[in-house]
Amino acid sequence: MKKLFAILLIVQGVLMSAVLDKVEINGIEVPLIFEEERLLPIASMQVVFRYSGSLADGEHPGLAKFSARMMNEGTKSLGATGFAKALEERAISLSAHAGTETFVFELGSLKEEFDQGTRLFAKLLKEPNLTQESFKKVQTTTIGSLMRKESDYDYQASLLLKRSLFEGTPLARPADGTVENLKALRLKDVEKFLKEHLVLRRAIVVVGGSMTMEEAKSYARKALEALPSGDVEPLPYFTASDKAETVVQTKPTEQAYIYFGAPFGLRVDDPESYKARVAAFILGSSGFGSRLMEEVRVKRGLAYSAYGRIALNKSSSYFSGYLQTKLESQEEAVKVVKEVIEEFVAKGATQQELDDAKMFLLGSEPLRNETLSQRLGRAFDEYYKGLGLGYFKKQLELIEALKLDDLNSFIKAHPEILKLTFAIITNENETENRK
Numbered sequence: 443m444k445k446l447f448a449i450l451l452i453v454q455g456v457l458m459s460a461v462l463d464k465v466e467i468n469g470i471e472v473p474l475i476f477e478e479e480r481l482l483p484i485a486s487m488q489v490v491f492r493y494s495g496s497l498a499d500g501e502h503p504g505l506a507k508f509s510a511r512m513m514n515e516g517t518k519s520l521g522a523t524g525f526a527k528a529l530e531e532r533a534i535s536l537s538a539h540a541g542t543e544t545f546v547f548e549l550g551s552l553k554e555e556f557d558q559g560t561r562l563f564a565k566l567l568k569e570p571n572l573t574q575e576s577f578k579k580v581q582t583t584t585i586g587s588l589m590r591k592e593s594d595y596d597y598q599a600s601l602l603l604k605r606s607l608f609e610g611t612p613l614a615r616p617a618d619g620t621v622e623n624l625k626a627l628r629l630k631d632v633e634k635f636l637k638e639h640l641v642l643r644r645a646i647v648v649v650g651g652s653m654t655m656e657e658a659k660s661y662a663r664k665a666l667e668a669l670p671s672g673d674v675e676p677l678p679y680f681t682a683s684d685k686a687e688t689v690v691q692t693k694p695t696e697q698a699y700i701y702f703g704a705p706f707g708l709r710v711d712d713p714e715s716y717k718a719r720v721a722a723f724i725l726g727s728s729g730f731g732s733r734l735m736e737e738v739r740v741k742r743g744l745a746y747s748a749y750g751r752i753a754l755n756k757s758s759s760y761f762s763g764y765l766q767t768k769l770e771s772q773e774e775a776v777k778v779v780k781e782v783i784e785e786f787v788a789k790g791a792t793q794q795e796l797d798d799a800k801m802f803l804l805g806s807e808p809l810r811n812e813t814l815s816q817r818l819g820r821a822f823d824e825y826y827k828g829l830g831l832g833y834f835k836k837q838l839e840l841i842e843a844l845k846l847d848d849l850n851s852f853i854k855a856h857p858e859i860l861k862l863t864f865a866i867i868t869n870e871n872e873t874e875n876r877k
Contacts, residue, residue, distance in 0.1 A: 460650070460821035462831055465659040470642040470671050475821050475831070476658045477650035479814045485556035485651035486815055487549045487563075487661060490822065492646065493677045494545035494639035496617035497757060502631050504584075504619015506540035509635050511580045513538035513547075515571040522571060522579075525562070534559040536566070542617065543677060543757055544826075545639055549665075550815070553652040560665045567640065568668040577629045585624050595867045596764075598691070599699040603762065603865035606689050607682045607703045613758060641672020648822045650814055681705060682760040684861040688776075692870035698772035699867040702779060703762035704859045710754040711828040716837045717852040718752045720844060723803065724795045725786050726750020726763050731798060737782045738765060744775045750783075756827060761859045769869050776864055787857050790850030803841055 460477040499505040514537055516525025529536055534551040536559065551559045591597045601616050608614040619627075645666060649658045682705040708718055726734040726749055738748035750763030767775040791799075811817050824833045 460817060460831055461655075462825060463655065463659075465647065465662045467642055467663050467666050467669075468671065472642055472645050472647055472662065472666070473825065474647045474649065474659065474662060475818065475825055476655050477814065477818055477821065478653065478655070479651050482814075483553045483652050484814065485551060485553045485559075485653055485661075486649065486818060487556075487560070487665070488648040488818065488822065489547045489549075489662075489666065490646045490648065490826070491545040491639055491641070491644040492674055492826075493543060494644055495541045495543045496615075497543055497612045497678070498635075498639060499612065499615070499619075502619070502627055502635075503615040503623045504617065505627065505631060505635050506545060506639075507618055508580065508584060508624065508627060509632050509639075510538040510540040510545060511584065512572060512576065512632050513566065513570055513636070515576045515580065517565050518569045518571050518573065519565075522576065525566070525571070528562060529559075532558055534562065536563055540617075542613070543755065556651070556653075556661065557664075560661045563665045564668060567666070570636070572629065572633055572636075574629055577632065581624060581627065584618070585621055588618060588621050588624065591618075595693055595695050595699045596766075598693070599701045599764070599865055599867045602689055602691060602867065603701040603703050603863065606685075606687065606863050606865055607760060607762075608680055608758070609683060611680045613680050637670075638672065640669060641674070642666065642669050643672050644674045645669070646822070646826065648818050650818050677756050679756070680758045682758065683863060684858060686861040686863060688864040688866065690866045690868060693867050695867060695869050696769070698767050698769050698775070698869075699764070700767065700772060700775055700779075701762070701764045701865045702776075702862050703760055703865075704862045706752055706754075706759045706761045707856060707858055708752075708754060708759055710756055710759065712754075714852060715754055716840045717844065717849055718754065719837070720796070720799050720803070720841060720849060721791070721853050722750065722752040722761075723799045724791045725783070728799070728802065731795075731802075733782050733786055734763065734765075734779065738775065738778055742774070742778060744768075744771050744778065748779075772866060772868060776866075780862060783862065784860060787853060787860060790853045791846065793846050796844070796846050796849060800841060800844070804838060807838060 460475055463474045463476060464471045465474045496506045516522040520528060532555040534555055536549050538547050549559050549563050605614045647662045649662060684705050708715060726732045729735060734748040734750050738744050745765040745767045748765040752761050765775060820834055821831055824831050
């Protein structure tokens with residue numbers, strides 16, 4: 443194990459060399475994360491806008507994701523087809539997407555085409571294709587996609603769990619919105635959202651490749667110079683419910699979809715977050731080696747898979763998991779999930795489980811840092827979550843040195859995960875039979 447870890451640290455030292463700086467654009471200092479990579483003649487840039495994801499939808503659920511789709515419709519002068527052709531001719535990739543907390547643009551190309559890529563990016567930000575025709579196109583395709591999801595019971599069960607865990611908060615609403623929400627949306631809502639959120643004070647630039655730091659700053663200025671200064675507010679934090687309730691919806695399904703979740707009292711920048719990573723791996727996120735998979739599938743044959751994870755975000759922290767089972771087995775499956783988690787909190791992990799977790803987490807780490815985009819993404823996570831660049835390398839050292847007693851003390855210190863809320867989608871006939 444120590445030899446493996448020593449080799450891993452050498453690899454990490456060679457690859458993980460991102461640095462934090464800033465670039466001044468129109469009088470605003472924008473954080474800039476940079477890594478030079480000369481192995482391949484490529485270049486990559488992400489521009490991340492803070493507190494501009496679905497949490498910022500306001501009274502229009504789905505607005506952030508819809509706005510990102512609008513930004514993928516090209517510029518007003520070139521149109522969607524013309525802009526796509528301009529990118530394709532030079533093998534440039536440029537896209538926008540919105541998450542829960544952030545709104546992101548991703549740009550990538552060969553280094554020789556990156557200057558043109560930043561020019562096209564700048565043009566997109568300056569004159570996005572916010573026409574009524576483009577709006578109707580995106581509205582129609584998005585509504586169609588949501589209508590298809592009405593029979594996706596995995597998706598519906600996950601929404602049901604989020605509504606139960608985060609009732610009364612923006613996290614309870616579907617990030618994609620609903621058909622009714624999107625039918626009520628207007629182009630002016632998108633224009634207002636983009637005007638307020640695509641601003642310099644929210645921006646973080648993540649850039650790297652076959653270039654110098656000064657080149658990276660020049661590309662960032664060129665891309666973002668058309669943006670206004672704007673404002674940014676602090677990101678809110680939402681605590682998951684500890685009501686431990688069970689919510690059931692009936693659908694014409696042939697199996698039960700069981701999602702479960704509970705609060706987890708640890709912030710994303712807590713020094714003990716590495717212990718949460720190990721604990722979650724052992725309990726539910728390691729596939730066939732996990733407790734949940736072993737008890738639910740291997741020993742009892744109740745499901746094809748069973749999964750559990752701990753989500754540590756800036757806006758929330760919680761434990762969640764899911765499985766699918768036969769309609770007649772859903773009560774037993776819920777019982778087994780509760781029993782597995784209760785025993786895990788009471789007795790903790792075994793030495794073998796800890797050793798196996800270390801072997802996998804340390805051994806697979808180089809695979810998470812093979813590409814420039816992976817390393818830049820990790821560096822961004824370190825900065826955005828307040829951990830400091832280089833944190834994940836330190837985390838590996840902490841995991842390697844973790845003792846079983848310390849891990850089990852941590853697990854026992856978080857009994858809040860026993861307060862499980864279950865969201866179940868099942869068949870109406872099965873519900874009647876249980877009555």
